[in-house]
Amino acid sequence: MSGIEALPRRSGELAFHDEWERRVFALGVALCEQGEFDWDDFRKHLVSSIAENGETLETVKSEGPGYYEHWLTALEKTLVEQRVFVSPESLCRSEKS
Amino acid sequence: MPEKHHHEGGQNPYLEKRRTDTETRALEERVRKLEETLTSRGVVSKETLDRVVDIYENDLGPLNGAKVVARAWVDEAYRQRLLEDATKAIRELGFGGLQGEHMVVVENTLTVHNVVSCTLCSCYPWPVLGLPPTWYKEPPYRSRIAIDPRGVLREFGLELEAAVEVRVWDSSAEIRYLVLPERPEGTENFDEESLAKLVTRDSMIGVGKASEP
Numbered sequence: 629m630s631g632i633e634a635l636p637r638r639s640g641e642l643a644f645h646d647e648w649e650r651r652v653f654a655l656g657v658a659l660c661e662q663g664e665f666d667w668d669d670f671r672k673h674l675v676s677s678i679a680e681n682g683e684t685l686e687t688v689k690s691e692g693p694g695y696y697e698h699w700l701t702a703l704e705k706t707l708v709e710q711r712v713f714v715s716p717e718s719l720c721r722s723e724k725s
Numbered sequence: 726m727p728e729k730h731h732h733e734g735g736q737n738p739y740l741e742k743r744r745t746d747t748e749t750r751a752l753e754e755r756v757r758k759l760e761e762t763l764t765s766r767g768v769v770s771k772e773t774l775d776r777v778v779d780i781y782e783n784d785l786g787p788l789n790g791a792k793v794v795a796r797a798w799v800d801e802a803y804r805q806r807l808l809e810d811a812t813k814a815i816r817e818l819g820f821g822g823l824q825g826e827h828m829v830v831v832e833n834t835l836t837v838h839n840v841v842s843c844t845l846c847s848c849y850p851w852p853v854l855g856l857p858p859t860w861y862k863e864p865p866y867r868s869r870i871a872i873d874p875r876g877v878l879r880e881f882g883l884e885l886e887a888a889v890e891v892r893v894w895d896s897s898a899e900i901r902y903l904v905l906p907e908r909p910e911g912t913e914n915f916d917e918e919s920l921a922k923l924v925t926r927d928s929m930i931g932v933g934k935a936s937e938p
Contacts, residue, residue: 654777694743
Protein backbone atom coordinates (compact mmCIF):
# COMPACT_ATOMS: atom_id res chain seq x y z
CA MET A 629 0.00 0.00 0.00
CA SER A 630 1.53 3.22 -1.06
CA GLY A 631 -0.47 6.13 0.23
CA ILE A 632 0.13 9.38 1.97
CA GLU A 633 1.46 7.44 4.93
CA ALA A 634 4.08 5.91 2.68
CA LEU A 635 5.23 9.19 1.21
CA PRO A 636 8.67 10.14 2.52
CA ARG A 637 7.50 13.21 4.35
CA ARG A 638 10.40 12.80 6.69
CA SER A 639 12.43 11.64 3.75
CA GLY A 640 13.00 7.96 4.28
CA GLU A 641 15.99 8.55 2.08
CA LEU A 642 18.53 10.51 4.01
CA ALA A 643 18.07 14.15 3.30
CA PHE A 644 20.96 14.78 5.71
CA HIS A 645 23.93 12.61 6.62
CA ASP A 646 24.87 14.44 9.80
CA GLU A 647 23.35 16.88 12.23
CA TRP A 648 25.68 19.66 11.05
CA GLU A 649 24.11 19.45 7.59
CA ARG A 650 20.68 19.95 9.14
CA ARG A 651 21.96 22.97 11.10
CA VAL A 652 23.67 24.66 8.16
CA PHE A 653 20.61 24.11 6.00
CA ALA A 654 18.45 25.78 8.66
CA LEU A 655 20.90 28.69 8.97
CA GLY A 656 20.73 29.38 5.25
CA VAL A 657 16.94 29.21 5.08
CA ALA A 658 16.32 31.19 8.27
CA LEU A 659 18.73 34.01 7.35
CA CYS A 660 17.27 34.27 3.86
CA GLU A 661 13.71 34.32 5.19
CA GLN A 662 14.73 37.05 7.62
CA GLY A 663 15.99 39.11 4.71
CA GLU A 664 19.71 38.98 5.55
CA PHE A 665 20.40 38.19 1.89
CA ASP A 666 18.66 37.42 -1.38
CA TRP A 667 18.29 33.81 -2.34
CA ASP A 668 19.77 34.44 -5.76
CA ASP A 669 22.98 35.87 -4.23
CA PHE A 670 23.35 32.78 -2.09
CA ARG A 671 22.56 30.51 -4.99
CA LYS A 672 25.29 32.07 -7.14
CA HIS A 673 27.86 31.16 -4.50
CA LEU A 674 26.43 27.65 -4.22
CA VAL A 675 26.70 27.15 -7.96
CA SER A 676 30.25 28.50 -8.12
CA SER A 677 31.37 26.42 -5.14
CA ILE A 678 30.14 23.28 -6.90
CA ALA A 679 31.78 24.40 -10.14
CA GLU A 680 35.08 25.23 -8.43
CA ASN A 681 35.24 21.65 -7.21
CA GLY A 682 35.45 20.73 -10.89
CA GLU A 683 32.04 19.13 -10.98
CA THR A 684 30.45 19.58 -14.35
CA LEU A 685 28.07 17.59 -16.48
CA GLU A 686 30.98 15.68 -17.97
CA THR A 687 33.04 15.09 -14.86
CA VAL A 688 31.13 13.49 -12.08
CA LYS A 689 32.90 13.23 -8.76
CA SER A 690 32.25 10.92 -5.87
CA GLU A 691 34.90 12.46 -3.64
CA GLY A 692 35.53 15.89 -2.21
CA PRO A 693 32.97 18.22 -0.69
CA GLY A 694 29.42 16.97 -0.39
CA TYR A 695 26.35 19.04 -1.11
CA TYR A 696 26.00 20.69 2.28
CA GLU A 697 29.69 21.54 2.41
CA HIS A 698 29.13 23.65 -0.70
CA TRP A 699 26.09 25.07 1.05
CA LEU A 700 28.24 26.04 4.05
CA THR A 701 30.90 27.67 1.88
CA ALA A 702 28.25 29.58 -0.05
CA LEU A 703 26.59 30.73 3.16
CA GLU A 704 29.87 31.98 4.62
CA LYS A 705 30.68 33.87 1.43
CA THR A 706 27.21 35.38 1.24
CA LEU A 707 27.29 36.54 4.85
CA VAL A 708 30.69 38.17 4.39
CA GLU A 709 29.49 39.77 1.17
CA GLN A 710 26.33 41.06 2.81
CA ARG A 711 28.43 42.33 5.71
CA VAL A 712 26.47 40.33 8.22
CA PHE A 713 30.00 39.81 9.44
CA VAL A 714 33.48 40.44 8.13
CA SER A 715 34.74 36.88 8.19
CA PRO A 716 33.35 33.66 9.64
CA GLU A 717 35.93 33.67 12.40
CA SER A 718 35.67 37.36 13.07
CA LEU A 719 34.05 38.60 16.19
CA CYS A 720 33.60 42.11 14.85
CA ARG A 721 30.28 43.62 15.64
CA SER A 722 27.74 42.95 12.95
CA GLU A 723 26.91 46.05 10.96
CA LYS A 724 23.32 44.94 10.97
CA SER A 725 23.05 44.60 14.73
CA MET B 726 31.21 6.26 -10.97
CA PRO B 727 28.35 4.13 -9.81
CA GLU B 728 26.43 2.34 -12.52
CA LYS B 729 23.20 1.69 -10.70
CA HIS B 730 20.80 4.47 -10.10
CA HIS B 731 18.21 2.85 -7.95
CA HIS B 732 16.79 4.99 -5.22
CA GLU B 733 15.64 2.46 -2.69
CA GLY B 734 17.41 0.52 -0.01
CA GLY B 735 20.66 1.21 1.73
CA GLN B 736 22.90 0.40 -1.22
CA ASN B 737 22.32 3.64 -3.07
CA PRO B 738 25.79 5.02 -3.89
CA TYR B 739 24.46 8.57 -3.91
CA LEU B 740 23.64 8.28 -0.27
CA GLU B 741 27.27 7.71 0.60
CA LYS B 742 28.99 10.28 2.71
CA ARG B 743 31.94 11.95 1.06
CA ARG B 744 33.88 12.88 4.16
CA THR B 745 35.76 10.91 6.81
CA ASP B 746 35.02 11.13 10.53
CA THR B 747 37.89 13.56 11.03
CA GLU B 748 36.73 15.76 8.18
CA THR B 749 33.18 15.58 9.50
CA ARG B 750 34.33 16.79 12.91
CA ALA B 751 36.03 19.75 11.27
CA LEU B 752 32.81 20.58 9.42
CA GLU B 753 30.77 20.21 12.61
CA GLU B 754 33.12 22.68 14.27
CA ARG B 755 32.88 25.11 11.37
CA VAL B 756 29.08 25.09 11.47
CA ARG B 757 29.01 25.26 15.27
CA LYS B 758 31.17 28.40 15.18
CA LEU B 759 29.06 29.98 12.47
CA GLU B 760 25.85 29.24 14.34
CA GLU B 761 27.31 30.46 17.62
CA THR B 762 28.54 33.71 16.08
CA LEU B 763 25.15 34.42 14.57
CA THR B 764 23.06 33.42 17.58
CA SER B 765 25.29 35.22 20.09
CA ARG B 766 24.84 38.42 18.11
CA GLY B 767 21.13 37.94 17.92
CA VAL B 768 21.11 37.69 14.12
CA VAL B 769 19.14 34.47 14.38
CA SER B 770 17.79 32.49 17.33
CA LYS B 771 18.20 28.80 18.07
CA GLU B 772 14.40 28.53 18.26
CA THR B 773 14.09 29.88 14.71
CA LEU B 774 16.61 27.35 13.45
CA ASP B 775 14.78 24.48 15.16
CA ARG B 776 11.50 25.70 13.72
CA VAL B 777 12.95 25.87 10.20
CA VAL B 778 14.22 22.30 10.44
CA ASP B 779 10.86 21.13 11.74
CA ILE B 780 8.89 22.93 9.03
CA TYR B 781 11.07 21.75 6.20
CA GLU B 782 11.31 18.19 7.43
CA ASN B 783 7.71 17.73 8.51
CA ASP B 784 5.32 20.28 7.06
CA LEU B 785 6.61 20.90 3.58
CA GLY B 786 6.56 17.78 1.58
CA PRO B 787 5.29 15.83 -1.36
CA LEU B 788 1.94 15.63 0.39
CA ASN B 789 1.37 19.26 -0.68
CA GLY B 790 2.29 18.53 -4.28
CA ALA B 791 0.01 15.47 -4.19
CA LYS B 792 -2.92 17.71 -3.23
CA VAL B 793 -2.17 20.02 -6.16
CA VAL B 794 -2.05 17.09 -8.59
CA ALA B 795 -5.25 15.51 -7.23
CA ARG B 796 -7.10 18.83 -7.54
CA ALA B 797 -5.96 19.15 -11.15
CA TRP B 798 -7.23 15.63 -11.85
CA VAL B 799 -10.75 16.33 -10.58
CA ASP B 800 -11.14 20.00 -11.45
CA GLU B 801 -10.62 20.88 -15.11
CA ALA B 802 -10.72 24.64 -14.48
CA TYR B 803 -8.05 24.26 -11.80
CA ARG B 804 -5.94 22.15 -14.17
CA GLN B 805 -6.09 24.96 -16.73
CA ARG B 806 -5.08 27.54 -14.14
CA LEU B 807 -2.25 25.30 -12.95
CA LEU B 808 -0.84 24.95 -16.46
CA GLU B 809 -1.21 28.66 -17.14
CA ASP B 810 0.19 30.08 -13.90
CA ALA B 811 1.40 27.36 -11.58
CA THR B 812 2.75 29.65 -8.85
CA LYS B 813 -0.65 31.30 -8.51
CA ALA B 814 -2.66 28.08 -8.74
CA ILE B 815 -0.46 26.38 -6.14
CA ARG B 816 -0.85 29.36 -3.84
CA GLU B 817 -4.63 28.92 -4.10
CA LEU B 818 -4.15 25.76 -2.05
CA GLY B 819 -2.01 27.65 0.44
CA PHE B 820 1.42 26.49 -0.67
CA GLY B 821 4.17 28.98 -1.42
CA GLY B 822 7.28 30.62 -0.08
CA LEU B 823 10.99 30.16 -0.48
CA GLN B 824 11.85 28.13 -3.59
CA GLY B 825 8.17 28.07 -4.50
CA GLU B 826 8.27 31.08 -6.77
CA HIS B 827 8.31 30.84 -10.55
CA MET B 828 6.68 27.44 -10.72
CA VAL B 829 5.86 25.81 -14.03
CA VAL B 830 3.81 22.63 -14.23
CA VAL B 831 4.45 20.27 -17.13
CA GLU B 832 1.80 17.68 -17.93
CA ASN B 833 2.40 14.04 -18.77
CA THR B 834 0.20 12.57 -21.48
CA LEU B 835 -0.02 9.34 -23.44
CA THR B 836 2.64 10.68 -25.82
CA VAL B 837 4.83 12.93 -23.65
CA HIS B 838 6.70 12.11 -20.46
CA ASN B 839 8.32 14.95 -18.52
CA VAL B 840 11.17 14.65 -16.04
CA VAL B 841 12.75 17.37 -13.94
CA SER B 842 16.36 18.00 -13.01
CA CYS B 843 18.64 20.86 -12.10
CA THR B 844 21.96 20.53 -13.85
CA LEU B 845 23.56 23.61 -12.28
CA CYS B 846 22.85 23.07 -8.62
CA SER B 847 19.71 21.50 -7.27
CA CYS B 848 16.78 23.86 -7.50
CA TYR B 849 13.70 22.09 -6.26
CA PRO B 850 10.19 23.29 -5.41
CA TRP B 851 10.31 22.95 -1.63
CA PRO B 852 6.74 24.04 -0.79
CA VAL B 853 5.20 21.29 -2.89
CA LEU B 854 7.86 18.56 -2.73
CA GLY B 855 9.77 19.18 0.50
CA LEU B 856 13.49 18.65 0.59
CA PRO B 857 15.06 16.98 -2.41
CA PRO B 858 16.09 13.35 -2.11
CA THR B 859 19.85 12.89 -1.96
CA TRP B 860 20.15 11.36 -5.42
CA TYR B 861 18.55 14.47 -6.95
CA LYS B 862 21.42 16.60 -5.67
CA GLU B 863 24.22 14.31 -6.75
CA PRO B 864 26.10 14.76 -10.03
CA PRO B 865 25.29 11.29 -11.43
CA TYR B 866 21.56 12.05 -11.66
CA ARG B 867 22.04 15.67 -12.69
CA SER B 868 24.38 14.82 -15.53
CA ARG B 869 22.96 11.53 -16.76
CA ILE B 870 19.30 12.56 -16.87
CA ALA B 871 20.24 15.14 -19.50
CA ILE B 872 22.34 12.74 -21.55
CA ASP B 873 20.40 9.50 -21.26
CA PRO B 874 16.95 10.15 -19.76
CA ARG B 875 15.45 6.82 -20.90
CA GLY B 876 18.34 4.90 -19.40
CA VAL B 877 18.08 6.71 -16.07
CA LEU B 878 14.29 6.27 -15.97
CA ARG B 879 14.73 2.56 -16.65
CA GLU B 880 16.98 2.35 -13.60
CA PHE B 881 14.15 3.92 -11.61
CA GLY B 882 11.94 1.11 -12.89
CA LEU B 883 10.14 3.22 -15.46
CA GLU B 884 10.17 1.68 -18.93
CA LEU B 885 8.69 4.04 -21.52
CA GLU B 886 7.49 2.98 -24.93
CA ALA B 887 9.64 4.15 -27.81
CA ALA B 888 6.78 6.27 -29.15
CA VAL B 889 6.65 8.34 -25.98
CA GLU B 890 8.62 11.56 -26.19
CA VAL B 891 10.77 12.27 -23.13
CA ARG B 892 11.23 15.91 -22.20
CA VAL B 893 13.86 16.85 -19.61
CA TRP B 894 13.30 20.15 -17.84
CA ASP B 895 16.24 21.91 -16.28
CA SER B 896 15.18 23.88 -13.21
CA SER B 897 16.87 27.15 -12.39
CA ALA B 898 16.47 30.14 -10.14
CA GLU B 899 14.08 31.52 -12.76
CA ILE B 900 11.86 28.46 -13.16
CA ARG B 901 11.11 25.44 -11.01
CA TYR B 902 9.21 22.61 -12.59
CA LEU B 903 6.65 20.20 -11.23
CA VAL B 904 5.37 17.27 -13.24
CA LEU B 905 1.63 16.68 -13.43
CA PRO B 906 1.54 12.90 -13.76
CA GLU B 907 -1.18 11.01 -15.62
CA ARG B 908 -4.22 10.02 -13.61
CA PRO B 909 -4.06 6.24 -13.18
CA GLU B 910 -6.68 4.12 -14.89
CA GLY B 911 -9.46 2.70 -12.77
CA THR B 912 -9.74 5.77 -10.56
CA GLU B 913 -12.88 7.26 -12.17
CA ASN B 914 -14.81 6.98 -8.91
CA PHE B 915 -12.02 8.19 -6.61
CA ASP B 916 -12.44 11.40 -4.68
CA GLU B 917 -9.68 14.00 -4.38
CA GLU B 918 -8.35 12.66 -1.09
CA SER B 919 -8.08 9.10 -2.36
CA LEU B 920 -6.41 10.32 -5.53
CA ALA B 921 -3.82 12.33 -3.59
CA LYS B 922 -2.70 9.11 -1.92
CA LEU B 923 -1.67 7.76 -5.32
CA VAL B 924 0.58 10.71 -6.12
CA THR B 925 4.17 9.89 -5.24
CA ARG B 926 7.05 12.31 -4.98
CA ASP B 927 8.84 10.46 -7.78
CA SER B 928 5.84 10.90 -10.08
CA MET B 929 6.04 14.67 -9.57
CA ILE B 930 9.76 14.72 -10.39
CA GLY B 931 8.98 12.49 -13.35
CA VAL B 932 11.14 9.50 -12.44
CA GLY B 933 8.00 7.47 -11.81
CA LYS B 934 4.28 7.32 -12.42
CA ALA B 935 1.44 7.79 -9.99
CA SER B 936 0.67 4.58 -8.08
CA GLU B 937 -1.94 2.18 -9.41
CA PRO B 938 -5.03 2.03 -7.20
